Amino acid sequence: MSMHPRHPASGPSEDPWERTTAPLPSEANPSWMGHVEPGNYRPAPGHQGGPVGAVVPPQVQGAVPGSRRSRSGLLVLTLGGSALAFLSLFLVVPFLLSATGTAGFLVGFVASLLPLSVVLLAVHIIDKWEPEPKRLLYFAFTWGSAVSIAVTLLIQPFFVVAFQFSDQADLQTYMATVQAPIVEEFAKSLGLLILLLLARKHFDGPVDGVVFAFTIAGGFAFTENILYFGRAIAESADPASSFAQVFFLRGVMSPFAHAIFTGTTGLIMGYAARRWHTGASVAAFLVGLLPAMFLHNRWNSMGQGFLVDYILVQVPIFFLAVGGIVLLRVAEKRLTRQRLLEYSAAGWFTPAEVELLGTVGGRRTALKWAAGYGRRQHMKEFLKAATQLANTRQRILSGRDVSLHQAEERQQLQRILALRAAVTG
Template sequence: MGQVRPQDYRPAPGYGTGPGTVHGGAYRAAYTAVPPPRASAGMTALVLGGGVLAFVSLFLVLPFLLENTGPGGFVVGFIASLLPLGSVLLAVRYIDRWEPEPKRLLLFAFAWGALVSISVTMLIQPFFSLAAGPASGLDYRTFAVTVQAPVVEEFAKSLGLLLLLLFARRQFDGPVDGVVFAFTIAGGFAFTENILYFGRAIAESSTPGTDLAVVFFLRGVMSPFAHAIFTGTTGLILGFAARRWHSGLTLLAFPVGLVPAMALHSGWNSMGQDFLAQYILVQVPLFLLAVLVVVLLRVAERRLTRQRLQEYAAAGWFTGQEVAMLATPAGRRSALRWARSIGRGPQMRAFLHAATRLAFTRQRILSGRDVPAHQLDEQRQLAEIVALRDAVLR
């Protein structure tokens, strides 16, 4: 994650005196003079467009759910679906806490998964069935479960990922970002799908309590992360493609990323009478592998942060002790405890997050992508670092 081509390397701006250096006071003055950066036109269009699509989709998705679950089933299904959704969002919070994504983009991702991707699925499925069903040679139920659902649903969910990458590329610049956005989209999709399944268990059963318990155990306990893992593979691949931004590479990475997502989804839906054996022997190891990938990504993210902040330390912006504090979980916890003890916890948290953003801004500069724009961000963020350090230590 931290590899840089020699031709793209640029030294960090210096702090202090001498040729090629700048004073912290000058940056502090710049910080007070330069307004915070506005959201890009692409991000604004993405969020507004996503909001409109989500609102329109509501008029398609909500009647469909009510028709299949009834009012009572819908209410019970909605409440029950909050529990598995909570586990996915907690995982997103854990993965995303090092360099948090903008809340507006996370909201876009959730709305896309919960409403827009459901609408896209409902609209595309009939045409896909007519086009590909007869050619598959499968009976309709087998085709719908093992081919149609994986292909159409993963395409609908991952389309939101592609839009995030195209219109908010400055916030989507690595595999961790890809996994965070993918998990959020998938969590929204699973939330709406669970309302349907849980509500049907109430509306269509003579023993609704028992059937709801069974369905909830299968979907809410055994597989709350199924959709997240499927779509997470697409987000991971798009995130690696984003490390070297190129529109052609991104468009190529999109179908490549869909392949493992669709394959995993189809494998899950294909489990039949030997469900328990396949779950233990295949799905549990896949879940553990996903956990391992997330852990490794977070380790790589921390190493990247440390590597880039050390370059700023060499230029005089941080001490070695500050880098250890800013780039390690133990250092951050210790710093927050100390800051809270003197009533400056929010200031310290802002300082930690600002330093992490600065490290990733430098990584974008060294990747050779949008260098002038990111150098302006770097100047503003260095000024912010100076001001936030003053706020903590004053």
């Protein structure tokens, strides 16, 4: 397997990162996800056949501007998220114990791990092409399972005070169909907004938005399930039967309910983050709340005709969500392949290598080949680096913070050659 860049014909030396304009190739937009405006397009920097040090201007070698800021952003999210989650437990845990009792809490906790595992497995599958940093996924989960629950508990009393109901049934309906969709979706999606503001480098597309949203929603549903499962045991004269009914409803029939609600917000925010600047992306947070709240309201509004509504409305919504995620994955792969082809045209990869790096079958073949030489881990890092490089190029072509992303591109191209050497031995 060739792992060496082809070299363009020799010619006058020039700065390969100098801003140049070029016509927008017809294949530059392989899907709706990676749309590039003609005025933002520029060729990939050329590989001149020498070591990368000769290609990269000396004044920009070394630390990449913004990389320290990116690491500090991850650190702030990790530490800040952990602190908020820890403080939230002082509110969340007593609330759960008071509603479920110790036995109900323990049973609910264990039972809630099952639907959580299903959601996290889906996150792993969706995130497999371009895995997000584990620290960000940790933040997302702790936000959903602790912080968003605490925010909900703090805000929801204001909804009760604001509206007076003489009938308990009307109050319960109001809390389920108005308060819960508004407060819970706001609390969950607030974590998405924080990720967008502090980890923009990693939150730059619809797939990222769905991954983070599913993780947050999975954490929220996990804690909420502890409440419902535990309360079914604590408050029923027939705990086993009540628990089985609630578990079937929430753990079997609807493990992805919260994920689909919040996933619509993450999708809209991710699409906005790819196309526009931070201000418009923040506005997308508010817009993205609307479909999430609507879907949440429709779910909680199902009453005596629950089974009919579930089959005719909720099941089609679920399959529509699955189809949408599949389309997102396909678009993401096409975008990666196209951007790598542009680096191939500049001499960094051969076309055959792009097929290995930019397709599922090619990656499987590459990993199998590398495993035969004891270099599977090196190949995995090479595949990940190539995907990150393609995403960096997409950010460059978006026209946002171009010089910052070009500096990141320089460092990534250096790493690509180093990883290439490790793979080939």
